[in-house]
Amino acid sequence: EHPKMGKVKGVIAPENLSMNCALDACPPKCPLPGHAWQSVCHKEETTWLAFYRDTINGEFKYIFLSAGSSLKGQSDREKFEKARELGKVVGNIRKKITSGLRSSTSVTMQQNTALWFIDLLAIRAGNEKDTAEEADTVGCCSLRVEHITLGRDEEGPTIMFNFLGKDSIEYKNTLKLRPDDEDKALELEDNPQISFVRHGEEENFAQVFKNMERLVRKSDNGKAKKPTDDVFDELTTSTLNQYLKELMPGLTAKVFRTFNASFTLDQELYKLEDHPRKKEFMKTDTTQLKFYNDANYQVAILCNHSRAVSKTFDTQMEKMDGKKDEIVKELNAAKKSLKEKGADKEKIKKKITQLEERIHKHETQKEIKQKLAGVALGTSKLNYLDPRITVAWCKKFGDFALSKVFNKTLQTKFKWAIDEADENF
DNA sequence: GTCGAGACTTGGAAGAATGTTC
DNA sequence: GAACATTCTTCCAAGTCTCGAC
Numbered sequence: 036e037h038p039k040m041g042k043v044k045g046v047i048a049p050e051n052l053s054m055n056c057a058l059d060a061c062p063p064k065c066p067l068p069g070h071a072w073q074s075v076c077h078k079e080e081t082t083w084l085a086f087y088r089d090t091i092n093g094e095f096k097y098i099f100l101s102a103g104s105s106l107k108g109q110s111d112r113e114k115f116e117k118a119r120e121l122g123k124v125v126g127n128i129r130k131k132i133t134s135g136l137r138s139s140t141s142v143t144m145q146q147n148t149a150l151w152f153i154d155l156l157a158i159r160a161g162n163e164k165d166t167a168e169e170a171d172t173v174g175c176c177s178l179r180v181e182h183i184t185l186g187r188d189e190e191g192p193t194i195m196f197n198f199l200g201k202d203s204i205e206y207k208n209t210l211k212l213r214p215d216d217e218d219k220a221l222e223l224e225d226n227p228q229i230s231f232v233r234h235g236e237e238e239n240f241a242q243v244f245k246n247m248e249r250l251v252r253k254s255d256n257g258k259a260k261k262p263t264d265d266v267f268d269e270l271t272t273s274t275l276n277q278y279l280k281e282l283m284p285g286l287t288a289k290v291f292r293t294f295n296a297s298f299t300l301d302q303e304l305y306k307l308e309d310h311p312r313k314k315e316f317m318k319t320d321t322t323q324l325k326f327y328n329d330a331n332y333q334v335a336i337l338c339n340h341s342r343a344v345s346k347t348f349d350t351q352m353e354k355m356d357g358k359k360d361e362i363v364k365e366l367n368a369a370k371k372s373l374k375e376k377g378a379d380k381e382k383i384k385k386k387i388t389q390l391e392e393r394i395h396k397h398e399t400q401k402e403i404k405q406k407l408a409g410v411a412l413g414t415s416k417l418n419y420l421d422p423r424i425t426v427a428w429c430k431k432f433g434d435f436a437l438s439k440v441f442n443k444t445l446q447t448k449f450k451w452a453i454d455e456a457d458e459n460f
Numbered sequence: 461g462t463c464g465a466g467a468c469t470t471g472g473a474a475g476a477a478t479g480t481t482c
Numbered sequence: 483g484a485a486c487a488t489t490c491t492t493c494c495a496a497g498t499c500t501c502g503a504c
Contacts, residue, residue: 081466099468162499
C-alpha cells in the first residue's frame with residue numbers, strides 16, 4: 036500500500052508555474068486574467084518548458100516537449116547509440132565481470148555479482164527509497180535477503196527472485212541451468228518465470244551462487260543477516276555506476292536494459308532468415324506480424340512488462356470456447372453428410388477443409404490471447420527497442436509495411452530512425 | 461562519501477477512438 | 483447500428499542518473 040494513498044492534489048495556478056524560454060524570446064502570456072507566472076527563467080542547458088511543485092510531496096513536475104519533437108528524437112537516438120556502443124565492448128566487460136565475481140575484495144565481488152544479474156536478467160538498478168514516503172519496491176542494488184531463495188534441482192543450483200519492482204509490479208523468476216534434455220528445456224523455455232543461464236556462463240553461475248550463499252547469510256563483519264537486510268550491503272546505484280564508467284564512458288546500469296532488450300529483438304527477428312518455416316511465416320501480413328509480436332513478446336518477458344488482465348478475460352475465453360464448439364459441430368455434421376447417398380462430395384470436402392482451417396485459426400487466436408493476457412508489448416517498443424532494427428527488418432523481409440508494427444504516434448516519434456535505417460542496418 | 465536538488469526516462473491505467481461481429 | 487473488443491493516446495507517477503554542496 037502506498038503511504039500517500041488517499042491524499043488530494045491541490046489545483047495548480049499560474050502562480051505555481053515557472054516558465055523557461057530563450058533570453059531573446061517573448062515569454063508566453065499568462066492566459067488567466069489577473070494571474071501571473073511565478074517566474075520566467077532562461078535555462079539554455081535544459082529542455083523543460085515549465086515546472087511546478089507537486090502539492091503532495093513537493094517534488095518537481097516538468098512540462099516537456101512531445102515525444103515527436105526533434106529534440107526528444109535526438110536524445111532517443113543517443114540512448115540507442117550508447118546501447119550499440121555497449122554491444123561492441125560487452126564481451127570485454129563480461130570478461131571483467133567474470134574475474135570480478137571471484138575477487139577477494141567484498142565490494143568488487145558485490146559489484147560484479149549485481150552486474151551479472153543486471154546483464155543477464157535486465158533488472159533495474161534499484162535506487163534507495165524512503166519507504167515512509169514511497170511504496171516499498173526494489174531493484175538489483177536494493178534487493179533484500181527476503182527476496183532471494185537459493186535452492187537446487189536436478190540440473191544444479193537455482194536462484195529464485197521474488198520482489199516488487201517499479202510500480203509495485205511483481206517480479207518472480209527462477210534462474211537455473213538449461214537441462215541437457217532438449218524436450219524438457221523447450222518446455223521450460225515457455226515458462227516466463229524461469230530463466231536459463233546463458234550458454235558459456237555455467238561456471239560463472241556456480242560462482243554467483245557461491246557469492247549469493249555468502250551474501251544472504253552473513254554481512255562482511257560476520258554477523259548473520261536478517262530477512263530485511265540488504266543482499267548487496269556495500270553497494271549503491273551510484274557506486275555501481277561509477278564502476279561502470281571505468282568500464283566504458285557513459286555506461287550506466289540502465290544501458291544494459293536497453294542493450295539486452297534491443298539485442299533480444301534483433302536475435303529473435305533474424306531467426307526468420309534461415310527458419311525452416313520461413314515461407315509459412317511470410318505467407319500473409321498476419322503471420323509475419325505474429326512472428327514480429329512473438330519476438331516483441333520475448334523482450335516484454337525479459338523486461339517484466341506486465342499489465343492487468345482484462346476484467347472480462349474469463350468471459351471472452353468462454354465465448355471463444357463456445358464459438359469453437361459451434362464450428363466443431365458444423366464440421367461433424369459435414370463429415371456425417373459426406374456418407375449420405377447422393378451427396379455432392381467435392382463440395383462437402385471443400386467445406387470440411389474450410390471448417391478445419393477455421394478451427395485452427397480460432398485456436399491460434401485463443402493461444403495468442405492467453406499468452407498476452409498479462410503481458411504489455413507496448414512499453415518495450417516505446418522505450419527499449421532500437422526502432423532501426425524494426426525498420427531494417429520490415430525492409431529486408433518482404434518489404435513488410437512498417438505501419439503494421441508502428442502506429443501513427445510511433446512513426447512520428449521514430450521519424451529519425453525511419454529516415455536513417457536501410458535493410459542492412 | 462553522503463545527501464538532496466534537479467532533470468530526464470520509463471511505466472501502467474484509463475479513457476477515447478477505431479475496428480469487428482452479429 | 484448496437485455491443486463488444488482492440489488499439490491508440492493521454493496522463494502523470496515512479497523510476498534512473500547527474501551534479502554540486504557539505
